[in-house]
Amino acid sequence: MSDTPAAVPVSFAEFPAVTTAEWQARLARDLKGQDPATLRWPLPDGFSVEPFYHREALAALGGPPAPLPHPVVPWLNVPALNVPAGEGRAQIDQAVQALGRGADGVHFILADAGSFAVHYLAEMLPLATTFVGYTVTAAPDALLSQLVEAAPGTALRGFLRFAPGPVPEGAELADYRAALRRCVSLTTAMPDFRALAVNGAFFGNRGATATQQIAFSLNTAAALLAELPTDDISAAQVAATLHVHMAVAPSYFPEMAKLRALRRLWATLLHGFGLPASLNANLRVHALTSSWAQTTLDPHTNLLRHTTEAMSAVLGGADSLSVAAFDCVFAEANEFSARLARNLSVLLREEAGLGQVQDPAAGSYFLETLTDQLAQEAWTLFQRVEAAGGLPVARGQVLDEIKAVATETFRRIASGQQVIVGTNRFQNPREQFSFHPKKLLRSAEFDVTRAAYPTEVLRLATALHFERREKKSKRAAVVLLGTNTNQIILEQFVNMLQPHERPEIAASHPPGTLSVLYSSPEEATLMYATPEQFQKFARFIYQIPTEKQHFIPPALLSSDMATLHEAVRVFGFKEMKVQGYTTEEVLARLQGR
Template sequence: MADIPRPAPVSFSEFEPVSTAAWQERIRRDLKGASAESLVWTPADGFAVQPFYHHEALAALGALPTPQVRPQPATAGWLNVPTYAVGASSMGHAAIDRAAAALERGADGAHFDLTDAASFDVAYLHRRLPLATSYVGYSLRIGAASFVQRLLTAEPAGLRGFLRFDPITDHAPDLPGQLADLRTVLGLTRRFRDFRALTLNGAFFANRGGTVTQQLGFTLATAATYLSELPDETLTAAEVAAAVQIQVGLNPTYFLEIAKLRALRQLWATLLHAYELPAGAATDLRIFAGTSTWSKTTLDPHTNLLRVTTETMAAVLGGADAVSVAAFDSLYHDPNEFSDRLARNLPVILREEVQLHRVADPAAGSYYLETLTDQLARDAWSLLQDIETLGGLPAAVGFVLQELQKVAQQQFQHIADGTQVVVGTNRFQDPHEQFDYNPKKLLRSRDFDSTRATYPSEVLRLATALHFQRREKKRKRAAVVLLGTHTNQLILESFMQLLPKDERQTFNISHPEGTLSLLFSTPEGAMLMYATPDQFGHFARVVCRVRQDDAGFVPPYLLNADLATMQEAVALFGFKEFTVEGYSTDDVLARLQGR
């Protein structure tokens, strides 16, 4: 990009230059004999992050990096775009009203995540938010062409915002039909430069625990598929690329997240070059960054406010064009004005008070961040090549899901053994925490997000809290709570962390591989058990009085029945108690609950 000026050297003559060797000597002195290698950090991506970077780091990149310059949105810096979930069979009036109110109180747009796009009241939306001038995004899984046609019928003059319709990432049925639908959408909206009709769901990978490298590589592989499959006699690859926006999810790993967004822009330019598209088109990429669900907790939930602050700062410093901040209590509360306002005001404060929009690329030239950006871009491109070797997407979707599952299990393990700290959940817990929700209702809810990093820890804590409530009330009822697969191992790791160091030893845990973990709670006591998936499925049908041949039945997480029925069913199906060598179930539960 010849029109972008090269960075001029900056000199501070009043300071003496300090060599790398001098810095390293100072580090050794401050460590008082400890090795500097002890400060090396290895994130889940697998590469080593050094504790110290100097100007040699930029030289190792091959050339001085160029600051990333991108077109500015209508609002200086970035757009503040809250997300509103609209459930099945809902016309969305309540969500539309919330969005209209938010636009009067600091928001720049609205994003509607639609479960049932056919039921969404487009006419009401247009009355409340004029579609030609309001920045509005829509996420849906099916029916994209008919939905966009309804939008254009309501407002023939045009649309401003985006559509997230990504049948590859969202595993929509009938992919050829969905791609044909997408071509129709791109044809209908190609003349609206302020509407991005091909927003990719890169947040899917962040919300399932993917490493930063995986998020970049898998999203890039999705983009490559669309660039290959969508063009036809009516649609060019350049038109497909011009319609692209990428939605990313952000986690609290601050510097990695900044580097992720910067690497994404570099990778997009490289991908367009591979498709022989003009390099200048890469500057048109828009990034829509949202706080992720993966890192959020229901325990000590106000810590989520700190997490979303870190994530949002990473988004704007990394160069996002629009941000969406989730309410801190969205995991367990219905929408409310208090938490909505906190979430909405966070990007406003970063722009109006912190003034983070004053610099186009704040990370440019940082030895550390430029190195991270380059490392992530290289590793993600290598991962893209691996996926292409497997046939690209969707052929390699099994590989993608397997890799995500592997990394997620590692993080579950690290949270259980304390290697990965989650404040308020596995470290610095509040032993007297009073839940601002009904644990029983939350465990029963199908909307309780089970794809988060802290889910196994939370379910055990909520389930044991229910047990103690039941014991205090002395009700002659019992409950079985499904804790999930592999949870007994996580319980063991968590239990180990709570023992005094001189009591820690190698324990045996009695449960076969691949079984489900359960908590059996009665007014008199609680017992941790395990069962095979088939055992639990039959058991749930008995307790819920559902026919055994009902294939559509999905067992709930929480099963309640009178004590006699539950004891008889547990005995009938032969569930086994899980024991830790030297400690009973009651010992384990008492320690985990802080008693």
């Protein structure tokens, strides 16, 4: 018989009970006749969050839902290390140091897994007890085979994520079935190693809503569960080796509810495949701070974003977490920012005490309702994609839906409806860049898929233009601003004008075309081109032969003025016109000059 004392109901007798009707009456009184509906918070997912929730909200859900499964131990602090082509011994040494300074594991993102020093890794880290993740772009089974050979008889801990290219994992499944099945076979006797990844972060880091991230992750998992089982590999084996990667954005409560909704729907998905419910408790969620929300302007604000993202992740039930360095968009990896990122998890766990309570959001009227709404919306979307053939058949539809949402986000940021602190509001007008804008824009690694990109690249390109004009440079440049960014610039510019100032605005350009800024010492011109025109233009400027298929142009291309001016004409770039204003006047007004 347990000697644990029975729980005593908590009572606050000195406070009179307040009914829902009384709360609503007080709300109406404080609003002084204003409709409470005006306080609703519309989410990009297509529904709104109410300003007030009450105990009846749980009754509407059929009673308080049971707490969700939670890690036996607090989440694992797993920093990510990018490993360039080569053996990666320096990154392995960094991993050893990180594990001695607060990390619980490490995630190697490998540019070339074939040359990675697996035997050196096994020498430096005890693979039987160290949580190690690996992201590879090719031959995932080959890397696993090398790990097994380097540490014979060892049951690995960690995960493997196979990211074959710029498409969602599961979208090109036919080419990789054999390799993924071999990964399942190699790790069946390794319960603490998950060899199949459902990469929800792919969708989140391209601007997908929370609903889309959950739904499309489930579509990816469904494709794996449907395609990989054979006579030798059961669906249960496939399910047991699956795990999910999710990018967590700064929207604190919705992101927490997103992870909770994913866990609930995972049980529904497994049930649909006739798999035991016990496998649901086995699901591991690896969370990472969102690259979609990262900025280059006022970059220390990324530290604050990462804090709310990390809190959402761990309070939402993530099993492991990677916090990115605040300067990773524009700076080389360095110990200072890596230490800050690593210590964020340590502070939340050791000083804030997060991770001590199972499913801390359980029972919250607001969060339980929000979790249920996201789950319902996501399941409806999941079913719609499955009805269209699922992945990979519906890949184009999935990417188009994400692109539409991302375009709307760009518009909201440009109009100020959606705030990015330090970028489109509360800017630092005297900010001195800690990076070289020209070098950054020329870098092929510069991430142009972020929410802030159209706004920040316009500021960077404008700064470079005025610098070029002041120095009377003899070179010109074309800066890629993004898809449909001219329309965003127009809306932002027009919103700055007084009604009597607003001229008739010409149509920006056809949807889907690329916006560019042509800049020389004499002039700056906003232009647009089709993706094909820009690709041919970039190949000409950089003298890239057409037979080289995989060429991604940098955001900044420069040459002598005569060559660039003629190339812009030959390849058919069209000028965007704002009647009554030159491009320089538009840029100067946008920059507050």
